[in-house]
Amino acid sequence: MIGLFSKETRRKIAVTPAELRVVLWSGAFFFFVLASFSILRPVREQFGVSAGVDKLPWLFLGTWLTMLVLNPIYGAVVSRLTRRQFIPLVYRFFMLNLVVLFVLMQVLEGEAHEGLGYAFYIWVSVFNLWVVSVFWSFMADNFGSGSARRLYAWIAVGGTLGAIGGALVALHGPDGIAALLGEGATASDAVPYLLLVSVAILEGGVFCARRLMRRFDAEPDLGGAGLDARPPKLGGASVDGLFEVLRSPYLLTICLYLLCYSVTGTLLYFVQAEIVGQYAGTVAERTEAFALIDLLTQVLTLFVQLFITRRLLAAAGVGRTLGVLPIVAGVAFLAVWISPAFWTILVVQGLRRSARYAVSKPAREVLFAVLDRSEKYKAKAVIDTFVYRTGDVAGSGLKVLLGKVMPGLAPVVAVAIPLSAAWAWLSIVLGRSHAARARRDDATDPEYIPPSPGAGPAPE
Numbered sequence: 001m002i003g004l005f006s007k008e009t010r011r012k013i014a015v016t017p018a019e020l021r022v023v024l025w026s027g028a029f030f031f032f033v034l035a036s037f038s039i040l041r042p043v044r045e046q047f048g049v050s051a052g053v054d055k056l057p058w059l060f061l062g063t064w065l066t067m068l069v070l071n072p073i074y075g076a077v078v079s080r081l082t083r084r085q086f087i088p089l090v091y092r093f094f095m096l097n098l099v100v101l102f103v104l105m106q107v108l109e110g111e112a113h114e115g116l117g118y119a120f121y122i123w124v125s126v127f128n129l130w131v132v133s134v135f136w137s138f139m140a141d142n143f144g145s146g147s148a149r150r151l152y153a154w155i156a157v158g159g160t161l162g163a164i165g166g167a168l169v170a171l172h173g174p175d176g177i178a179a180l181l182g183e184g185a186t187a188s189d190a191v192p193y194l195l196l197v198s199v200a201i202l203e204g205g206v207f208c209a210r211r212l213m214r215r216f217d218a219e220p221d222l223g224g225a226g227l228d229a230r231p232p233k234l235g236g237a238s239v240d241g242l243f244e245v246l247r248s249p250y251l252l253t254i255c256l257y258l259l260c261y262s263v264t265g266t267l268l269y270f271v272q273a274e275i276v277g278q279y280a281g282t283v284a285e286r287t288e289a290f291a292l293i294d295l296l297t298q299v300l301t302l303f304v305q306l307f308i309t310r311r312l313l314a315a316a317g318v319g320r321t322l323g324v325l326p327i328v329a330g331v332a333f334l335a336v337w338i339s340p341a342f343w344t345i346l347v348v349q350g351l352r353r354s355a356r357y358a359v360s361k362p363a364r365e366v367l368f369a370v371l372d373r374s375e376k377y378k379a380k381a382v383i384d385t386f387v388y389r390t391g392d393v394a395g396s397g398l399k400v401l402l403g404k405v406m407p408g409l410a411p412v413v414a415v416a417i418p419l420s421a422a423w424a425w426l427s428i429v430l431g432r433s434h435a436a437r438a439r440r441d442d443a444t445d446p447e448y449i450p451p452s453p454g455a456g457p458a459p460e
Contacts, residue, residue: 013154015154018219023151025212026139027158032205033135034159036198038166038298039173043191044124044292045276047117047345057162057272057396059118060266063125064389069127078377082212083141088206090134097197104144105192115286124387131202133384138209139369140376145438149188149318152362153309160357169197171291180187188359198444234374241378245387248431250380254367255387257322257430261356263392263398264416268352270399271336271409272345279342293349300354309358318363319431324423325360328352330420337413349406350379368431369438 015023077086108116143151177190245251276289312321332348368380383416402411 003172003414015151020150021145021213022142022212023154024158025208025215025297026151026155027161029205030135030159031162031165032201032203032208033131033162035162035166035169035221036202037124037131037204038163038294039170039194039198039201039293040124040127042167042170043123043194044275044289045290046191047121050260056270057119057393057400059121059125060392060396061390062118062122063385066122066126067129067386067389070130071241071382072383074130074240075241075378078381079236079240080240082233086136087209087213090208091131091199091202091209094131095202097123097127098195098199102192102195105195116314125248127383129385129388130381131205133381135205136365136368137377138212138386140365140371140380141373142212143367143369145369145422145434148366149313150310152365153305153313156309156357157302157305158300160298163357164295164302165294166201167291167294167298170194171288171295172195207455214218231447234377236374237377240374241380241382244375244379245382248375248379249373250437251375251383252366253426253430253433254326255383256442257364257389257423258383258387259394260419261325261329261360262388263395263420264333264350264423266392266395267399267412268329268332268336268349270396271340271412272349275342275345284343293346293353296346296350300350301358304354304358304429305362309362312359313363313366317431318366318434319428321359321363322427322430323350325355326420326424326427329423330354330417333413333416333420340409344438367434370434405417 074090079088081089101116101123104116105113105120131285140148173194174187174190178187178403181190204380245255272293273299281291309321310326328351331433332352335348336344368376370381398415399412402415405411
């Protein structure tokens, strides 16, 4: 391991002038994707609190079943269409859904409106994973392993800025929209209009995606992924992604890593829902509380991405970088157990999410840069959506079981700590597996810079 601020590290993370425009467009694409979701997240969370903590396991199950249905449909779409066709199609499908949900929020009342809240919670839980997964699949399709390790952290900064902007819109937007709606309108009445704002912002992401496609079509070797030698369509069957996961030890290890994250995250999510439910009583108050958590998360994330992430990946390697989040998660559970208050959950969720977005997420996405093209779109979608939500269902079932055995936080912490330790071990395993695959790709990556003599062993 070399120093975070050493000359060798600075050399490893340098961005070439030719890459700068691609990084900026990719960051802008991610800006619009995460801004769109960050506007919706607080609305979803307040629906979850309104439904009651006892309803959350059913909402997680509904999300999991939706993922089960949509994955083969997505697999069929990406098999038959070029990426120039299916990437805008996926985003506009979700945009159309948002418009329909907005209309239904205006016309449904009583029990029907309550049922719509459940549907909205499930839909946003599908939306957030899919739009982000498609973005990173597109990145993995364009960048080789060496380029990904250098550029992903910069690209992720764009997403963080978008998430900060989206959280600010969710925090202050309802008051401004209520003023536009006229006399008598409240902030709670204005919350549904955030869906239309999200639609407009996501269209900006589609525009950026098209610009990037033209750029990579013109210079197919720019990212070191060898796009000029690939057919325009992936081909294959709609269920290829599932079988690719099942027959690959590397992909199965990624699944286990993600399951550990998802299960521990779900356990902490239940704790958050209980605490915020006691802290905020109205729709607007709950939306503002969750927006505040998101805002703190993204500010911390931005700081780490700008000054730490790229250097950490270059100096410590992928495996050790992946191991940061399990350690933060274990500390978060201990902190909430000691002090189960709103401000505690605000701080620990901010730290945990920032560790995920700023450190673990870019490192985890690098893992996919060494895969075959079909795996980057099909297998990755299965992992990012179905496997992720499988962890949610497992975590919610575990929380219910622990609650029956013994009330309180003690049993949750007793399970979460050893699970976080196993998760950290998987990080090291993945780092070694990725290093073995990356050596093959680095040999053909035109952007790869080999370590200088005397720099020490190559990072994981």
